[in-house]
Amino acid sequence: MPELPEVEIVTSSLNKLINGRTIRFAELLRDKLAHRETRSTFAEKLENMTVNDVRRRGKHILFELNNDLTLITHLRMSGRFQLFSFERENPKFTHAVFYLENDERLIFSDQRHFGFMQIVRTSNINEVKELRNLAPEPFSEEFSVEYLRATLNSSARRVKEFILDQTKVCGLGNIYAAEALFLSRINPLKPANEVSAIKARRLHGFIREVMAESIEQGSTLNIDPENLERNYYGGGYEDHWRVYDREGEPCIACATNIKRLKHGGRSSYFCPKCQRM
Ligand SMILES: [Zn+2]
Incomplete structure (x- = not known):
């Protein structure tokens, strides 16, 4: 999607x-x-x-x-x-x-x-x-570190599931949520209200970063009117994913094998060492 x-x-x-x-x-x-x-x-x-x-x-x-x-x-x-x-x-x-x-x-x-x-x-x-009911746009001022911290604090739902909720954080789907959690070293199953203030700050930065780098990558290519989405999923960007869809492959940070967990009908990819509970 x-x-x-x-x-x-x-x-x-x-x-x-x-x-x-x-x-x-x-x-x-x-x-x-x-x-x-x-x-x-x-x-x-x-x-x-x-x-x-x-x-x-x-x-x-x-x-x-x-x-x-x-x-x-x-x-x-x-x-x-x-x-x-x-x-x-x-x-x-x-x-x-x-x-x-x-x-x-x-x-x-x-x-x-x-x-x-x-x-x-x-x-x-x-x-x-x-x-x-949509959450603030991720690149807006309203989506601040304080906003993210407060909203994470309000729920004991698993953080991965929580940040996919478009009324809490807007725009993330399964891929970018996995990438942002990996970069922030947060286990996807951790309850949202147990994410530390430091990690919440990191997560805020990486949510913006993973989406911005992808937009930037897609914007550099010429528009093909018959194939507007050529720039993603098959357009080469998947080579850049750090954990998503990399089950069994070595973590780019520590070489531990990436794990895949199924919950709530979705797959979560994460490094069990970098993203400890
Ligand atoms: Zn790792």
């Missing part, structure tokens, strides 16, 4: 490709993608709307349109946007199409069917259920 850095890369690519352009016509092909709309209300609301901005909040991509409307989208497991010219056929699992001028179209396809779209009032955006 794309995590904050990947969503950031897709968002900034979309902003470069379609900011200022007009959706001449929008077509919803899978009803459940936008369950609050019908195919006709989806088409009506988006017809002739200009995209004024494409921005990100957490792992949501927000298309700001005119008439005080915003299209909120979430890629979830496998959603992807592609900008196609007229001669290209829609890919399999195409669930929405946005026809632009010059016979180009923006396609949303989703093999796993978990993607999500909603059309809301821009002036009301912070009250929308999907967004209102």
Whole structure:
């Protein structure tokens, strides 16, 4: 599943490709993608709307349109946007199409069917259920060391599970959580409220660092309109992972074999020596 850095890369690519352009016509092909709309209300609301901005909040991509409307989208497991010219056929699992001028179209396809779209009032955006409970953006001032310490202190849940909760820390998924915990030398199963003040400070820094380095890496490559997420997961970045997906391989710090633990339906990768309980 794309995590904050990947969503950031897709968002900034979309902003470069379609900011200022007009959706001449929008077509919803899978009803459940936008369950609050019908195919006709989806088409009506988006017809002739200009995209004024494409921005990100957490792992949501927000298309700001005119008439005080915003299209909120979430890629979830496998959603992807592609900008196609007229001669290209829609890919399999195409669930929405946005026809632009010059016979180009923006396609949303989703093999796993978990993607999500909603059309809301821009002036009301912070009250929308999907967004209102999100934790502060990790690169904002609001996400301070003090914030992270206080929020960790409030819970005895396992720290890994806790930092994946988007209402506590925003943007991390399984990969970057594993990486940040490894760099901070925190065992993923440790109760959040037992993480020391020093380690909480480290964790704060490394949460930002692992995401920033990934965004930076992805931003250096040219945009391919037909493959916006080429820059991640298979784009070479996995070679940089320190513990994620490295079960049985030597720890880069101490050469102990990396362990994998399964809990809560997810795998946690960690070094049993560097990340002692
Ligand atoms: Zn180690």
